[in-house]
Amino acid sequence: MVYAVSDLHGCLxxxxxxxxxxxxGETDTLYILGDVIDRGAGGIEILLDLMSRANVKPLIGNHESLSLGVMKRIAAGAADEQTVGRTKAGALWLLSDGAPTVRAFCALSPGRQRDVIDYIESFGIYDELAVNGRRFHLSxxxxDYDPGRPIHDVGFLEFLYGEPDYTKVYAPDTLFVTGHTPTGLIDPAFAGRILQKNHHIAIDCGAAFGNxxxxxCLDTLEEFYFE
Ligand SMILES: [Mn+2]
Structure with missing residues (x-):
């Protein structure tokens, strides 16, 4: 089975x-659609667990992208928990609820810090696959892109910060699985629940906000929820 989850945001x-x-099991795959870190306290611990699992396929979120350069400064000894907010990128990370991640990252050994950086650098941007006769795009x-435009022409930042029009069917033969925006903000009728409509599957239920x-499951489109 192939599963997808997103926006874990430290919810260990x-x-x-x-x-x-x-x-x-060995034949199962778990896609992680970004934003593993920040907000909750367990982001680094989750990353360390994910990297030990061969059947996890991680894709990058805006929080990983934002933190990567700052993590490198910390690993190089150029910043620490006290000074991280003195650079623009570090300040922006803290403003993005990064403080719990900064604390956990600074507490790691240099080798583990390097492992986390290398792991995030291995994250994909998007993936496309067919499961059980259905085509999926994951990012x-x-x-809100022109479906006539090849997906590989969509810029990197648009896969991190873009906002699709969930009322629009982008491709009738593809289901677009995305996170980033809590479903309650897309349509209050789906607050705390996965939104499946118009060939969109929006899976960020807002776990970091109490949901x-x-x-x-991409094989069955069955939804699972964990409190
Ligand atoms: Mn996001």
Whole structure:
């Protein structure tokens, strides 16, 4: 089975309950659609667990992208927990609820800091695959793009910060699975729940804001929730 989850945002307990509930055997794949870190306290611990699993496919979110350069400065000894906010990028990371991640990252050994940086640098931007006869596009988010435009022409930042029009069917033969925007902000009728409509599957239920962590099985389109 292929599963997708996004915006874990440091919610370690909900992530552990997902691992307890889903089998994730050798033939299973778990896609992570970005924003593992920040807001909650467990982002670094989740990353360390994800990197130990061969069947996890991580894609990058805006929070990983924003933090990467700052993590490198910390690993190089050019910043620490006290001074990280003195650069623009560091200040922006803290403003993005990065403080729990900064603290956990600074507490790692230099070798583990390097492992986390290398792991984030290995993250994909998007993926496309067919599962059980359905075609899927997976990325952290999407821009409101012209479907006639090849997907590889969409810029990197648009996959991190874009806002698709969820009322628009971009391609009738493809389901677009994205996170980034809590579903309650897209359509209040779906608050705390996965939104499936118009060939969009929006899976960020807002786990960091007290909602369950949503997970979708791409084989069956079955939804799973973890409190
Ligand atoms: Mn995001």
């Amino acid at each position: 307990g909900k992530y552990q309950r997902l691992l307890d509930a889903l089998p994730l 952290h988010t999407l821009p 369950p962590l949503g997970c979708i």
